[in-house]
Amino acid sequence: MSTNVQDIHEDHHHTPSGLMRWITTTNHKDIGSLYLWFSLLMFFVGGFMALIIRAELFEPGLQLVVPGFFNQMTTMHALIMIFGAVMPAFVGLANWQIPIMIGAPDMALPRLNNWSFWILPFAFTMLLSTLFFDSGGPAAGWTLYPPLSLQGGNSMPFVILSIHLLGISSILGAINVIATILNMRAPGMTLMKMPIFIWTWLITAFLLIAAMPVLAGAITMLLTDRFFGTSFFTASGGGDPVMFQHIFWFFGHPEVYILILPAFGIVSTIIPAFSRKKLFGYDSMVYATASIALLSFIVWAHHMFTVGMPLAGEIFFMLTTMLIAVPTGIKVFNWVATMWRGSMTFETPMLFALAFIILFTIGGFSGLMLAMTPADFQYHDTYFVVAHFHYVLVPGAVFAIIAAVYYWLPKWTGKMYSESLGKLHFWLTTIFVNLTFFPMHFVGLAGMPRRIPDYPVQFADFNAIASVGAFGFGLSQLLFIYILYNTLKRDVTAEDKVWDGAEGLEWTLSSPPPYHSFEKAPRVE
Amino acid sequence: MSGQNSYYVPHETKLPFLTTVAIVIMFIGAANYMNGSASGMTIMLIGMLLIFAMAYVWFSEVVTESEGGIYNDQVDISFRWGMVWFIFSEVMFFAAFFGALYYARELSLPWLGGDGYKITTNIVLWPQFENVWPSNGPTNSGGDFIVMGAGGIPALNTLLLLTSGLTVTYAHHGLKEQDRRKLLVGLFLTIALGFIFVGFQAYEYMVAYNDLNLKMTSGIYGSTFYMLTGFHGFHVTLGAIMLTVIFFRCLKGHFAGDNHFGFEAVAWYWHFVDVVWLGLFVFVYWL
Numbered sequence: 027m028s029t030n031v032q033d034i035h036e037d038h039h040h041t042p043s044g045l046m047r048w049i050t051t052t053n054h055k056d057i058g059s060l061y062l063w064f065s066l067l068m069f070f071v072g073g074f075m076a077l078i079i080r081a082e083l084f085e086p087g088l089q090l091v092v093p094g095f096f097n098q099m100t101t102m103h104a105l106i107m108i109f110g111a112v113m114p115a116f117v118g119l120a121n122w123q124i125p126i127m128i129g130a131p132d133m134a135l136p137r138l139n140n141w142s143f144w145i146l147p148f149a150f151t152m153l154l155s156t157l158f159f160d161s162g163g164p165a166a167g168w169t170l171y172p173p174l175s176l177q178g179g180n181s182m183p184f185v186i187l188s189i190h191l192l193g194i195s196s197i198l199g200a201i202n203v204i205a206t207i208l209n210m211r212a213p214g215m216t217l218m219k220m221p222i223f224i225w226t227w228l229i230t231a232f233l234l235i236a237a238m239p240v241l242a243g244a245i246t247m248l249l250t251d252r253f254f255g256t257s258f259f260t261a262s263g264g265g266d267p268v269m270f271q272h273i274f275w276f277f278g279h280p281e282v283y284i285l286i287l288p289a290f291g292i293v294s295t296i297i298p299a300f301s302r303k304k305l306f307g308y309d310s311m312v313y314a315t316a317s318i319a320l321l322s323f324i325v326w327a328h329h330m331f332t333v334g335m336p337l338a339g340e341i342f343f344m345l346t347t348m349l350i351a352v353p354t355g356i357k358v359f360n361w362v363a364t365m366w367r368g369s370m371t372f373e374t375p376m377l378f379a380l381a382f383i384i385l386f387t388i389g390g391f392s393g394l395m396l397a398m399t400p401a402d403f404q405y406h407d408t409y410f411v412v413a414h415f416h417y418v419l420v421p422g423a424v425f426a427i428i429a430a431v432y433y434w435l436p437k438w439t440g441k442m443y444s445e446s447l448g449k450l451h452f453w454l455t456t457i458f459v460n461l462t463f464f465p466m467h468f469v470g471l472a473g474m475p476r477r478i479p480d481y482p483v484q485f486a487d488f489n490a491i492a493s494v495g496a497f498g499f500g501l502s503q504l505l506f507i508y509i510l511y512n513t514l515k516r517d518v519t520a521e522d523k524v525w526d527g528a529e530g531l532e533w534t535l536s537s538p539p540p541y542h543s544f545e546k547a548p549r550v551e
Numbered sequence: 552m553s554g555q556n557s558y559y560v561p562h563e564t565k566l567p568f569l570t571t572v573a574i575v576i577m578f579i580g581a582a583n584y585m586n587g588s589a590s591g592m593t594i595m596l597i598g599m600l601l602i603f604a605m606a607y608v609w610f611s612e613v614v615t616e617s618e619g620g621i622y623n624d625q626v627d628i629s630f631r632w633g634m635v636w637f638i639f640s641e642v643m644f645f646a647a648f649f650g651a652l653y654y655a656r657e658l659s660l661p662w663l664g665g666d667g668y669k670i671t672t673n674i675v676l677w678p679q680f681e682n683v684w685p686s687n688g689p690t691n692s693g694g695d696f697i698v699m700g701a702g703g704i705p706a707l708n709t710l711l712l713l714t715s716g717l718t719v720t721y722a723h724h725g726l727k728e729q730d731r732r733k734l735l736v737g738l739f740l741t742i743a744l745g746f747i748f749v750g751f752q753a754y755e756y757m758v759a760y761n762d763l764n765l766k767m768t769s770g771i772y773g774s775t776f777y778m779l780t781g782f783h784g785f786h787v788t789l790g791a792i793m794l795t796v797i798f799f800r801c802l803k804g805h806f807a808g809d810n811h812f813g814f815e816a817v818a819w820y821w822h823f824v825d826v827v828w829l830g831l832f833v834f835v836y837w838l
Contacts (some may be wrong), residue, residue, distance in 0.1 A: 041563065254767050
C-alpha cells in the first residue's frame with residue numbers, strides 16, 4: 027500500500043492566508059511550528075515567573091512580593107513550564123519530525139492534530155487569567171495537594187478545568203502520534219528499523235494515554251470535594267488527603283518520563299550524527315526506553331516517602347526506584363560508547379547533546395540519593411529536590427529541545443544558523459544553568475526548604491549566586507531568539523543533507539521539505 | 552482523484568478551533584457556576600449545546616467523506632488505532648476512581664479504625680470509630696444511610712447491559728450478512744436497553760436520595776458510589792446517543808458489509824461501558 031497524497035481539490039492557491047492559515051491548518055509542519063512557537067512563548071512566560079522567584083530570593087527577607095504572590099509564582103511557573111513549554115515543544119518536534127522520519131505524507135489524523143494544538147492557547151489563557159482574579163491564582167503548588175488546594179479562592183475551578191483542557195490536548199496528540207507511527211511508516215521500515223527518536227515518542231505517547239486520564243480523575247475528585255460535598259480527601263468522611271498524593275503521583279511519575287524520553291531520543295539521534303558512527307546499541311536503547319516506561323508506573327510513592335506509608339511500601343518504592351538506574355545507565359553508557367573512537371565534531375547541537383549527557387547524569391545521581399528512603403527523609407522538600415529536578419529538566423529536557431532545534435532548524439527553514447552565535451549561546455547557557463542550579467544542592471543539603479519566600483541568613487551567599495545565574499540564563503535565551511531571527515533573515519542556504527554524519531529519511535527531502543512531506547512513500551531497505 | 556491508493560489528508564478546517572471555543576465556553580460557565588455565579592449554569596448549557604452542534608457538523612463532514620469513498624484502507628486503520636487508544640484512555644480515567652475506592656476500603660478506612668501503625672489517629676481523633684464497609688467515615692458524614700444493595704435494580708441493570716452486548720453483536724452479524732432487518736432490530740434493541748438502563752439508574756438515584764438518605768455527601772461510600780456510577784451512567788448515555796446516530800445512518804443505508812468502521816467503533820465503545828459496569832457491579836454494589 028503506497029502513501030501518495032490525494033488532493034481532492036488541487037487548489038493550493040486557495041489556502042487561506044494570514045491568521046486563518048494557522049487557525050485552519052491541517053498540515054503537520056504548520057502545526058509543528060505552531061507548537062514550537064507557542065512553547066517558546068510559554069518558556070519566556072514561565073521563565074519570567076522564575077525570575078520573580080529568584081529576584082525575591084536574591085537576599086533574605088521579604089523585598090519584592092508578598093508571600094501569597096510568591097506561592098502563585100512557584101505554582102504557575104511549574105504548570106507553565108511542564109504543560110506549556112516542555113510538553114508542547116516535544117509535540118512540536120513530533121509533528122515536524124515523525125512524518126519526515128518515517129516517510130509519511132502527514133500525520134495520520136490531521137484534523138485531530140489541529141485540535142490538539144488549538145486547545146493549548148485557550149487553556150493557558152484560562153490558567154493565566156486567574157492571576158488577575160481578586161483572590162489571585164493557584165498558590166498550593168502545581169501538585170495541588172489537598173487540603174491546601176481546596177482552600178484556594180475563585181481560581182480553583184478555572185485552574186482545574188484548564189488542566190482538563192491540557193489533558194484532552196495531550197491525549198489527542200498522543201493518539202495521533204501512535205496512529206501515525208503504527209500505520210504510516212514507509213514500506214520496509216519495520217519497528218526495529220525506526221529511528222530511535224520515533225521509538226522514544228511512541229513509548230511517550232503510550233505513557234501520555236495511560237497517565238493523563240488518571241490526572242483528570244484526581245483533579246475531578248478535588249473539584250467534587252470542594253464544590254459537591256464528596257469526601258475523597260477528607261479523613262472525617264472516611265477519605266484521606268494522602269490518597270490524592272498517590273493518585274496524583276501515579277500520573278506524576280510517568281509524566282516525568284514524558285518530559286524526558288523524547289529528549290533521550292533526540293540525544294540518541296544527535297550523538298551518532300556528530301560521532302559519525304552508528305548508535306552503539308540500538309536494540310538495547312529501545313528496550314531500555316520501554317523498561318523505563320514500565321517502571322515509571324510502579325515507583326510513584328518515592329515522591330512522598332515522608333507522608334506516612336507502611337514500611338513495606340517505603341522499601342518497595344525505594345527498590346523499584348533504584349531499578350530505574352539500570353536502563354538509564356544503559357542509555358548513558360550507550361551514548362558514551364557511541365562516541366568512543368568516533369570522528370567527532372562539535373557543532374552547536376552536539377555541544378548541547380554532550381552537555382545533556384553530563385548534566386542530566388548529575389541530575390540522575392541526585393535522583394538516586396533521593397531514592398533512598400532514609401536519606402530522603404532529610405532531603406524531602408528542600409532545595410536539594412529543586413536542584414535535582416531542575417538538573418534533569420533544564421540541562422536535560424530543555425537542552426535536548428534546544429539541541430533538536432539547532433539540529434533540524436536548517437532542514438525546516440532551508441537556512442543555516444550562525445555557528446559562532448550558536449556556540450556563544452551554548453556556552454552562556456551552560457555556564458549560567460550550572461551557576462543557577464548547582465548551589466541549590468548545597469543550600470538544600472544544609473536544610474533550606476522549598477517554596478518559601480524568605481530564608482535564614484546562612485543561605486544568603488548561595489542564593490545570591492543562584493539568582494545571578496538565573497538572570498544570566500534568562501538573558502542568554504534572548505540570544506536564542508536573535509539567532510532564530512537571524513537564521514531566517516540571513517542568506518545562507520542549507521543543503522538537503524545538512525550534517526554529513528546524519529542518517530534518516532528526513533535528509534533525503536529538500537530543505538525546507540515539500541508541503542506534503544513524502545508524496546510517494548520511499549522504500550526502506 | 553479516486554484515491555484508493557492514496558492517503559487522504561483533509562483540507563483546512565475551522566471545526567477544531569470552533570469546537571475548542573465551545574468547550575471553553577462550557578468550562579467557563581461551569582467554573583462560574585461552581586463559584587456561585589448566577590449566570591454560570593446558562594453559559595455552561597450554551598457551551599454544551601455548541602459542543603453538540605460542533606460534533607454534529609464535524610461528524611457529518613467525516614461521514615460524508617467516508618460515504619464519498621475517499622478513505623482508503625490505511626485511513627481506516629488510522630481511525631481504528633485512534634478509537635482503540637481513546638477507549639484505553641477512558642479505561643484509565645475510570646481506573647483513577649476504582650483506585651480511590653480500593654484505597655478507601657483497603658487502606659484509609661482500616662487506618663482510621665486503628666489498624667496498623669496509624670493507630671494514634673484512631674485513639675486521638677475518633678476512638679469510637681470502627682471500620683465497617685460501607686462507611687461514611689468517623690463523623691457519620693451526611694447522616695445515617697441505607698446501602699444500595701446488589702439485588703434488584705443493579706442486578707437487573709447488569710442483565711440489561713449484558714443483553715445489549717449480545718444484541719449489538721447480533722446487529723453486527725446482520726450488517727456483515729447484509730441482513731437489514733437483523734441489523735435494525737438488533738440496533739434498536741440495543742438502544743432501547745441502553746436507555747432503559749439509564750432510566751433505571753436515574754430511578755435508583757431518586758430512591759437513594761429520597762428513601763435511603765444516600766447522597767454525594769454520605770462520606771467516602773457516597774463519594775465513590777456517585778462518582779463511579781455517575782461517570783458510568785454518563786458514558787452509557789453517550790454510547791446510547793452514538794448508537795442512535797448509527798441507527799439513523801443504517802436507516803439511510805450507510806455502511807457496507809465489509810467496510811463499517813463507524814459501526815464497529817460504537818460497538819467497541821458499547822462493550823467498554825459494559826465491561827466497566829461489570830467492575831462496578833462487583834466492587835461497588837456486590838462486595
